[in-house]
Amino acid sequence: MTDNIILIVTISLIIIFSPFFAKILRLPTTPIEIILGSLLGYVGFLHDEHLFDLVAEFGFLYLMFIAGTEINLKNVLKTPVSVMKKVVVYLAVLYGFSIAFSVQFDLGKIFIVLLPLISVGLVATLAKEYGKTPWIALSMTVGGIGEVASIVILTISSAALKSGFGLGLFQTIMALLAFLLFMFLLFRSMQLLFWWFPKVAIALMPHNDNKEQDIRLSMGIFFLLIGAMLFLHLELAFGAFLAGIFIPTFFEHKHELPEKLASFGFGFLIPIFFIHIGSSFDLNALWINGLIREAVIITVVMILMRLIASLVFIKELGLIDTVLFGLSHSMPLTLLIAMATLAYTANSIDQLHYYAFILAALFQVISVMIIIKLIHIYKMRKAKD
Template identity: 75%
Template sequence: MSDNVILIITISLIIIFSPFFAKLLKLPTTPIEIILGSLLGYFGFIHDEHLFVIVAELGFLYLMFIAGTEINLKKVLKTPKKVMRNVIFYLIILYTFSITISMYLDLSKIFMVLLPLISVGLVATLSKEYGKTPWLNLSMTAGGIGEVVSIGLLTLTSSALDSGFGTSLAHTILALILFLLFMFVLFRAVELLFWWFPWVSTALMPHEDNKEQDIRLSMGIFFLLVGAMLYLGLELAFGAFLAGIFIPTFFEHKHELPEKLASYGFGFLIPIFFIHIGSTFNLEALMMEGLISKAIIIAMSMVAMRVIASLVFIKDIGLTDSILMGLSHSMPLTLLIAMATLAYHASSIDTLHYYAFILAALFQVISVMIVIKLINNYKLQKEET
């Protein structure tokens, strides 16, 4: 049996059985996929086939697209000024902590970008389990803004790592600013178009749709913006994320569409990305001196700085919900791994720190999910009594 056939069978089996292991262990499916990818990669069942890498990259971009579909730009812009000020203050505290820790421990400058990363990808999975609670609603709002900042910095850092801090970076910054201005004008133009001619949105995505026009248009927007990023030399994830924002912002009548898109992604493309990430983690690296301790320090630092920063929301949602919100942002799994991989390939971090970040990302997901469940159960018991 050829290596590629074994690879396909292995990936298929991981996709099929990961949810069962996750249910058995009472953990999210994502870390299970990474762990299985690492184990089976170590025993030679998974290797770096070119097509596998491409599909994994597409899975990452699709995950960023799904993250974007969790953000309705119209609702974000209607966020009360007090809440928006607190969100900005929250992000300032995070980056202040990050800069201070990086300078105090004499770490590489890339740590200043890595430590405060925020991603709403796994926050969306929390909403499926806990519903639309006040702390999760605020988490999505603050997380959406934080993710835009994180992906913007990811774009700039990617360019800086690839070509240094010369004229190329200046061109990237200019291209990013011009693109954002264009996107702002486009958003406003589409908003006006749909306001004057509301039938256009239902014509593009009809209520009764037997030709899957909603999926076709969503995929069209996704690939158009990814293609625009590719042409401009910007981070592809940023284009995918913006494409996702289009869906709930302008097609509010298709309430089921984000879930429909997520079901496809989490059932096929996204697991392949996580399996690939797992396969790149060499289990023998666990024997590296200081790896586990560094991973634990990174994980604890990232969780602590978010929980402390989240205390700015005490007056809005209370102490317990503020802590839950901070914890919900402590699982930037996808962005953290993507950024660490980028930094490692550009030689900005060594092998030890690369593996430490991947391990820390796993520690964060597993431990934070458990802590959130414990705190939420305690909160519910307290409310009942």
């Protein structure tokens, strides 16, 4: 009982004081939460607890949900063909670089999947801090497409690691294809319904809403799609991400809703997820021979390959915003940790590389957030001059 009280108090204090530390150190809040979680977990104030794990998992899913709310599918489908072609080239460069690097250094097939992972979860935190700038808007669009590809690959890889390349993998692929087809038909049906009967959307989410009907419906969609993922044995993050896309796509009249949903998440659930990530990393592992070197190499490679691939968009964004765009995709924290954990559990990577990927995920968040902050300050000063 005493341990659980200490756990609750510690989490509460981290949530309360992380913004103050972030302001003093001039760092984003996210890496502060991870670092504090790691340090306080090491000294024993944070420990494994089922409820802590459960809320952290829910925080991760809610982060993916918030990331989805940043993407309006109608706008994505209106993306010019020229830009879509560049998105394909961007992803092709990432996976081509990953294949070449993994083959050159004989790293194994799982590295081909791990290195190009894209997650827009932390891009959503950038949008909250820096606003809807052109590079963030494009990052969300391209990242959304890339994340769908990453989660599809994650789902298939997860099935392959657990059941091998047999019947289980085939069933997972068929379930995934069937779900994607169903979601496509559902999106089209809702698009037609709301086009013919626009008042339906307002009835579901009225302008004058004193019963928080918009929040209730949002949470209902969120849990329904997570339930569908559980039933189909697919990646839960995929369902949460798609649930988020529903909100801006079909309820455009509720402009303030994504902000309301994000405020709750970033003020409560999402910090617990980042604290849990920090607490799950054993600081004693830092003494493993070669660990930090491997983590730094993975960090540098993952950032460089995204910066190189992002040059595809230099005409649209200019050099500085292209760099920011590439950096924004260099923090696939959630998916990288999830996939590394699956690979380690299935004995596809050894303990050294497992800890290296966890540490690299932290290095990426901290270093990229700081670099983006410095570049943003430079841009602001340049704009004033």
